[in-house]
Amino acid sequence: MNAPTSSIPAFDHHELIQSHPVATLLIDRGGVILFVNAAAEQLCNMSRSAMVGRVVYDVIRMDRGYRQRMSDPATSALFAHRAEISVGDRKTVFADLQMVPYGASGHRILALVPSQSEAELMGGAIGRSGRAAGAAASMLAHEIKNPLAGIKGAAQLLARKADADGERFTTLICAEVDRITTLIDQMEHFSRGQPIVCDAINLYQPIHQAMEAARARQDHGVRFAEDFDPSLPLVHGNHDAMVQILLNLLTNACEALGGQGDGVVRIATAYRHGLSIDKDDGRGRIALPIEVSVSDNGPGVPADIRGDLFDPFVTTKREGRGLGLALVAKLARDMGGTVQHVRDGDWTRFRVHLPAAPAAKGRRA
Numbered sequence: 001m002n003a004p005t006s007s008i009p010a011f012d013h014h015e016l017i018q019s020h021p022v023a024t025l026l027i028d029r030g031g032v033i034l035f036v037n038a039a040a041e042q043l044c045n046m047s048r049s050a051m052v053g054r055v056v057y058d059v060i061r062m063d064r065g066y067r068q069r070m071s072d073p074a075t076s077a078l079f080a081h082r083a084e085i086s087v088g089d090r091k092t093v094f095a096d097l098q099m100v101p102y103g104a105s106g107h108r109i110l111a112l113v114p115s116q117s118e119a120e121l122m123g124g125a126i127g128r129s130g131r132a133a134g135a136a137a138s139m140l141a142h143e144i145k146n147p148l149a150g151i152k153g154a155a156q157l158l159a160r161k162a163d164a165d166g167e168r169f170t171t172l173i174c175a176e177v178d179r180i181t182t183l184i185d186q187m188e189h190f191s192r193g194q195p196i197v198c199d200a201i202n203l204y205q206p207i208h209q210a211m212e213a214a215r216a217r218q219d220h221g222v223r224f225a226e227d228f229d230p231s232l233p234l235v236h237g238n239h240d241a242m243v244q245i246l247l248n249l250l251t252n253a254c255e256a257l258g259g260q261g262d263g264v265v266r267i268a269t270a271y272r273h274g275l276s277i278d279k280d281d282g283r284g285r286i287a288l289p290i291e292v293s294v295s296d297n298g299p300g301v302p303a304d305i306r307g308d309l310f311d312p313f314v315t316t317k318r319e320g321r322g323l324g325l326a327l328v329a330k331l332a333r334d335m336g337g338t339v340q341h342v343r344d345g346d347w348t349r350f351r352v353h354l355p356a357a358p359a360a361k362g363r364r365a
Helices: 013-018 038-044 064-071 128-161 164-191 204-217 239-257 303-308 324-334
Strands: 023-027 033-036 078-087 093-102 107-114 199-201 223-227 235-237 264-271 276-278 285-287 290-296 338-344 347-354
Touching (some): 078 276, 235 347, 239 324
Antiparallel strands (some): 264 290
């Protein structure tokens, strides 16, 4: 059916919507498409004339719950994070849906923002390379650690009889053995199949523990800033895992500043309404309203590795092993959450989204 043009607001909505940089649709109170911009035509691979006059969920296939809410005149606003949609003969994609009222006639604006790649937003998995690293660690850790222990023991015995030059080399051997052992221990995190034990935790306890440790490791040139939501509810998570996540992110942020004179590392918390994700585990969409972010005003991550940032062995550090962010992503996933990297103006931000504790859901503390 064709939408009556007389019901469209009198001011120039065409120019306003057309100028929007993301895929944007104007729909009436029954979900019928009245207008789409060029970005929506490109996303849907469909011309404006083929879309206008049709019900939105006949053009964009989506979850039944979203269809019902869009066709309900009483629903004026809708926010969904990583909703699963498909258009035409294209494969399923994930997009953030944002629907808000428009004008006084019950019209609504629907914006579709394609979600970041799985490499940037680690929702359901740590990636093929992460699993490969885990399998390799599981097979080789025991075989490697045994001879390493023997090498270190032999070096320590030699050190007792060695002169100054000999002692210098045996000390080097022991240090290198310790370094390799630490690397293996980090890799083993990827092969451990047992779930993390989660409980209702106060997020600020691991935050303060991680910040104290990060401050002790860094020089005084880095300034730490805090922006906390004081009414944050309890989080469904694991204290030790959160400390590890935050310490990795804080350490990376400090190192990224590289002695920068005006370097700032900011840690913030917020409650984000409407954020949710489908983990493909049969539980449907899980709300992730708790956000903790670590940001720095350093130069940022090189563009050529942003898509692989959470894969093992990807690093820009000369002495780095590339396991820190992969471990962050895995721990966040094991707690039912996600981690996301964004470049926001002059700031590099890592955002961890987590579920609220069951007793805290539905309320703000």
